[in-house]
Amino acid sequence: MFSAIIALTVLATVSGLLLGYAAIRFKVQGDPLVDKIDAILPQTQCGQCTYPGCRPYATAIANGEADINQCPPGGEATIAALAELLGRDPKPLNAAHGAVKPKMVAVIDETRCIGCTLCIQACPVDAILGAAKHMHTVIAQECTGCELCIPPCPVDCIDMVPIKQTASTWKWPYPQDSGEWRVASSAQ
Amino acid sequence: MNKLWRFPGGLHLPGHKDESTAVSVAAAQLPRFLVLPLQQHIGEPAKALVKVGDHILKGQMIAKASGYVSAPVHASSSGTVVEIGERPIPHPSGLHALCIVIETDGQDTWLPHHPVEDYRQLDPSALRNIIREAGIVGLGGAGFPTYIKLNRGADKVIDTLILNGAECEPYITCDDMLMRERPEEIIAGLFIMRHALQARACIIGIEDNKPHAIDALARVIHDLKVKDIRVAPIPTRYPAGGEKQLIKVLTGREVPSNGLPLHIGVVCQNVATATAVYRAITYGEPLISRYVTVSGPGIQQPRNLEVLLGTPIRELIEQCGGAPDDSGTFLMGGPMMGFPLHNLAAPVIKTTNCILAQPPAAPAQPVLPCIRCGVCAEACPVSLLPQQLYWHAAAKDFTKAQSYNLFDCIECGCCTSVCPSNIQLVDYYRFAKTEIAAQELEKRKADTARNRHEFRLQRLERDKAERAARHEQKKASLSDPATSAKNDAKPDVIQAAIERVQAKRAASDESSGSVPAQH
Numbered sequence: 277m278f279s280a281i282i283a284l285t286v287l288a289t290v291s292g293l294l295l296g297y298a299a300i301r302f303k304v305q306g307d308p309l310v311d312k313i314d315a316i317l318p319q320t321q322c323g324q325c326t327y328p329g330c331r332p333y334a335t336a337i338a339n340g341e342a343d344i345n346q347c348p349p350g351g352e353a354t355i356a357a358l359a360e361l362l363g364r365d366p367k368p369l370n371a372a373h374g375a376v377k378p379k380m381v382a383v384i385d386e387t388r389c390i391g392c393t394l395c396i397q398a399c400p401v402d403a404i405l406g407a408a409k410h411m412h413t414v415i416a417q418e419c420t421g422c423e424l425c426i427p428p429c430p431v432d433c434i435d436m437v438p439i440k441q442t443a444s445t446w447k448w449p450y451p452q453d454s455g456e457w458r459v460a461s462s463a464q
Numbered sequence: 465m466n467k468l469w470r471f472p473g474g475l476h477l478p479g480h481k482d483e484s485t486a487v488s489v490a491a492a493q494l495p496r497f498l499v500l501p502l503q504q505h506i507g508e509p510a511k512a513l514v515k516v517g518d519h520i521l522k523g524q525m526i527a528k529a530s531g532y533v534s535a536p537v538h539a540s541s542s543g544t545v546v547e548i549g550e551r552p553i554p555h556p557s558g559l560h561a562l563c564i565v566i567e568t569d570g571q572d573t574w575l576p577h578h579p580v581e582d583y584r585q586l587d588p589s590a591l592r593n594i595i596r597e598a599g600i601v602g603l604g605g606a607g608f609p610t611y612i613k614l615n616r617g618a619d620k621v622i623d624t625l626i627l628n629g630a631e632c633e634p635y636i637t638c639d640d641m642l643m644r645e646r647p648e649e650i651i652a653g654l655f656i657m658r659h660a661l662q663a664r665a666c667i668i669g670i671e672d673n674k675p676h677a678i679d680a681l682a683r684v685i686h687d688l689k690v691k692d693i694r695v696a697p698i699p700t701r702y703p704a705g706g707e708k709q710l711i712k713v714l715t716g717r718e719v720p721s722n723g724l725p726l727h728i729g730v731v732c733q734n735v736a737t738a739t740a741v742y743r744a745i746t747y748g749e750p751l752i753s754r755y756v757t758v759s760g761p762g763i764q765q766p767r768n769l770e771v772l773l774g775t776p777i778r779e780l781i782e783q784c785g786g787a788p789d790d791s792g793t794f795l796m797g798g799p800m801m802g803f804p805l806h807n808l809a810a811p812v813i814k815t816t817n818c819i820l821a822q823p824p825a826a827p828a829q830p831v832l833p834c835i836r837c838g839v840c841a842e843a844c845p846v847s848l849l850p851q852q853l854y855w856h857a858a859a860k861d862f863t864k865a866q867s868y869n870l871f872d873c874i875e876c877g878c879c880t881s882v883c884p885s886n887i888q889l890v891d892y893y894r895f896a897k898t899e900i901a902a903q904e905l906e907k908r909k910a911d912t913a914r915n916r917h918e919f920r921l922q923r924l925e926r927d928k929a930e931r932a933a934r935h936e937q938k939k940a941s942l943s944d945p946a947t948s949a950k951n952d953a954k955p956d957v958i959q960a961a962i963e964r965v966q967a968k969r970a971a972s973d974e975s976s977g978s979v980p981a982q983h
Contacts, residue, residue, distance in 0.1 A: 314914070317910075318906070318910055319909075319910040319911070319913035319914045319917065320913065321913065321917050329917065330914070330917075353903075400917050400920065401913050401916040401917050401920065402916055402919070402920050403916070418912065418913070418916060420909075420913045441557075441559065442559065442561065443503070443553065443555045443557055443559050443561050444503070445902070445905075446555075446556075446557035446559060446898070447895070447898040447899055447902055448556070448891065448894040448895040448897075448898045448899075449895065450895055451858075451888050451891040451892055451895060
């Protein structure tokens with residue numbers, strides 16, 4: 277009996293020390309779940325989810341404050357990925373936050389721009405170039421299509437233009453014969 | 465006899481090659497308008513160097529390469545630039561793309577060109593530069609810039625340069641005719657490429673259904689009495705002309721997944737590319753024409769034509785007695801890997817090896833469920849599991865599809881053609897591949913946006929902190945006794961001034977008061 281007590285004590289001490297060491301040695305800084313959720317979000321920083329950017333929304337999801345269906349730019353793919361990550365059921369996009377739109381890019385009509393810099397301050401990714409009383413322009417490659425530059429513009433010179441499909445961005449469509457059982461049964 | 469190896473799977477297909485090899489190659493007629501897309505290769509599109517109204521000469525560079533993986537475009541005949549705009553291109557999407565349209569003047573006047581005296585005097589990098597400037601890309605079908613494939617890197621040794629003359633797809637005979645008619649040019653090009661790569665042995669792989677081509681090349685090699693170059697007839701089995709399959713057959717080596725032939729000491733080039741390299745070095749001619757097979761049922765005179773790049777496909781079909789209508793029954797490429805042309809106004813580009821008139825559409829076979837028979841896996845030349853790939857691609861489970869090495873699929877079409885359920889397997893793989901590529905692009909863009917947003921937040925935070933620090937400093941300077949003494953000195957100065965003024969006034973009062981007193 278005595279030996280059993282000693283054995284258990286030694287075992288408990290060793291495991292305790294090991295766990296204690298592991299807690300210090302492998303300490304994880306920050307919240308890995310927030311990073312994982314943030315990696316799925318489309319990073320438009322548009323705020324349609326009611327949070328000021330993708331990372332705050334990710335934090336809110338991780339804390340259970342926000343639902344996974346509040347991101348219109350991400351659409352169904354993002355909801356599905358979030359559902360898989362969090363082990364939840366996917367649900368349709370919450371229409372209160374907006375609808376899925378084709379990818380757009382902001383274009384400034386340079387003849388109408390008065391150089392007020394308001395759009396530059398509104399852009400979450402610094403994709404607008406310009407200076408006070410000088411014409412502004414959008415760096416199309418960096419624009420996320422968040423539309424945040426549109427409301428502040430006093431002369432309404434910013435338009436959202438759908439991104440044009442080219443031969444190199446073109447995707448093969450989903451094969452037509454995908455409803456194979458339907459086709460098979462209609463052939464009978 | 466040199467040993468040959470075997471690649472897995474593959475199919476024996478009816479060749480249909482004799483139809484188009486009966487007559488020798490003739491030059492296609494000079495079209496009135498040449499339409500030259502800025503992108504005829506893999507990589508970045510070229511950038512136009514000319515503007516509407518410019519008169520240009522044959523062989524003049526009209527668009528320059530933009531970036532490392534890119535190729536310039538040259539005028540295939542002399543004339544005037546009449547338009548730079550969106551035109552139909554030969555692409556499975558049927559989309560339009562930026563093209564330079566030249567109205568030919570019929571003179572076919574060459575720009576003076578500068579041949580290389582002796583390529584052996586040039587170092588490989590200078591040679592590659594000439595090949596790049598000549599706009600040469602792989603003419604076998606993929607269109608990858610040749611000069612990049614001729615760069616072996618400082619630490620690699622190429623022991624075998626393979627020339628691909630297998631031409632395994634049914635109907636296509638342009639490489640066959642080139643080997644029959646211009647074997648000297650091919651061998652000369654092979655020497656140049658061997659010099660650029662500093663490669664040792666060269667093997668020309670040709671399927672054994674092309675005895676004339678094998679004879680022609682063997683004769684040239686025999687006459688030149690060169691060692692280290694040999695013609696290797698290989699068994700006819702589709703897709704023996706696939707780069708990795710040909711390397712396996714000729715050397716027994718396998719190109720690793722996600723790897724390049726370069727990594728196993730092999731470089732593989734098409735025979736037509738060798739001719740283009742020869743002409744670029746020996747005559748200074750850029751790539752402006754190629755052999756194109758026009759064949760298939762519905763074409764009265766199936767044959768090969770030497771076509772100027774930019775010639776509308778419709779004109780080729782007319783010259784071979786076909787009935788060009790825009791019903792989409794013409795393919796670019798062969799029956800296995802080709803794609804339907806949406807618009808016959810699309811031009812011949814660097815990668816156009818064949819224009820194939822499809823037989824009238826057979827009654828559509830009903831598509832049945834996959835019965836997991838495994839015939840597709842037996843036919844696959846890359847040893848993939850087509851039914852698993854199909855399953856996951858159809859379910860849009862791209863991660864799973866990639867775990868079954870989706871990107872090793874060469875889209876040869878063997879699995880589709882053997883499927884007893886008539887499932888268009890390759891269409892699913894193509895769908896999944898482009899979908900994954902698009903998702904990866906989105907991911908990269910999202911990462912950039914995240915970085916830029918985080919940097920912006922950091923910058924705003926820094927600005928705020930700097931402003932706060934400035935305020936703090938000012939405040940501190942007001943309350944700090946050392947500096948406040950300086951500040952306190954200010955009232956003293958004022959006080960002193962007041963006192964000075966008062967003293968002055970007092971003095972003047974005194975004097976004024978005293979003066980009248982004196983009077």
